[in-house]
Amino acid sequence: MYALITIVGIVVTVFFLAGFWRGCKNAIAEYRAGSPEWGEVPDYRYGGIAALSVVASAVVIAGAGFSPAMIYAGPLLALVTAAGCGLAFFMEDKPAG
């Protein structure tokens, strides 16, 4: 499991850094373009996902009390956090121009 987590960690790091680079380029391009901020706060349904993540975290912790294999869920999910941050960069709109 240690080897797997290390390999996945390296892959996730590359993905994260690719996203970070994209985010930096977007930020600089937008700053130079000087276009005004959109200014709208769209309606956003978050209750279900928020509740799901709270319940999921509780289930993962409780699971470590039922199966030793679940102890590795923590490290594996930490890699999901890094991957999720990287993904967030790719979900940004590219600046116009």
Add this chain to the structure above:
Amino acid sequence: MDKSIFAAMPTLTPALGYASMIGLGLFSLALSYGVKTLLVRNTHDFIIADRRVGFGFGVGSVIAVWTWAMAVMMSSAMTYNWGLSGLFWFVVPNGFAVMAMIPFARILRKNMPEGYTISEFIEYRFNRSKAATAIVTVTMIFGIILEILINLKGTSVVVSTVFGIDWKIATIVGIVCVLTYSYFGGLWTSVMTGTLNTLMITVPAAIVVAAVYAKIPGGTQAVFDAVGAAGAKNLSVLRPDAAAGFGITLAFGLLAATVSDQTFWQKVWAVKSRDVGRTFLWSGALFYPIPICLGMLGLVGIAYGLVPADIGGDIVAIGPYIVSHIGLGLTLVLLYVLVILAACYSTIDGASAALSSIVAVDIVKRYFPQTSEGRLFVITKLSVLAGGIVATLIVLSGLDFTTLVLTTYALKTSVLLPLVLSILWPKTNMVGFVGGIVAAIAIGMPIYEMAGELVGTLSIVAISGLTVLIAGLVSRTDFDLSGLKRITDEVSAPAE
């Protein structure tokens, strides 16, 4: 399980400790210089990043500022002390507290799109009431100073423990590293270095925890069996003593820590408006795995029957002790130190950036509105240094900062419900807001001292909330939040 497996590593020299701290600082400084050159030209850019922080940087930086150095260690310590119930009560309210910001963030960003600070909102919400504004401003400043000094203290203890460096020198080196790079780029530097620090917290944490279990004969199965043998309740998340002992109090404290913290409000107004909701949702959800991962080190401590005396007397040291004594390679131990340093630096630079917005908007522009942009920019940057210096002096003085912790706790918990109601409930008025906070401190804190944390916390929250409700129902006047859309940018970017 035989705890003689734990032994100190002779290769962890002070030079390596300094190299770790200064190396991360220099890396951040190089990034900061690039940020300053490309993205920061004035006070507006420095304190609010021109409201152009995108989704990726928003998520990464919110996770980074919420991952305190102490939290990295506390997740292991709570598991070690209370078993999985400790981890449950430490983790579940933590991510929820970040997501709890979403409704308030969306309302204020929609109705006051050109805001900077939560104190500024209170100023306009209560007809420029000096009392209401001053209470919130002081609360925010106290909270920021406390964030800086707790992270500084925690990190200096870890670095001095692992590398044998004098903790006072570690404190000074740490703060100099953070302030040097924070000074240049303000919020942009904070979000970019913070986002990278999220990477430096998550991936190394996963690898190090997996390495610890790989090092243990029998791995997770052996630890699981030993923890169960030490006490079946260690493997349960339903221990009522953990909830009563710290869980419920912590849950309220964490809610107050986000909703009553300018570090988060600054991001509400700095992230692009379309991304505000999902930024806090993703941040809260993606934060969860960090303490869950590091909490698993606490189970190792239980399995080996380590006692506080084995690890220097303080259970917070359980994680650092296991990692630095179980026989991992030097690289892995340094990776763990990097996790703690990254958590420390990102929280301090986030707090420093928040302080700069308070100084610019709530102090200089409020009391000295004629200050020129050039002078404001200099004062704003210097405020970053001032906050760090004050926190460092408190840490170095060796003073017991219980008073500061208690004062900040009282202010933040008292402000929580009045602040929430001032956003959500139009009938909230100034008398109720100020009266609620003052009554909660005057009556609730003595109860806290006499009856303990749980009863005291519930009393403070109840008194502050009820006072606001009663005052609002009596006055029967409604405030129209949408009127705040007329508020113009206090620190608008000067024309090119």
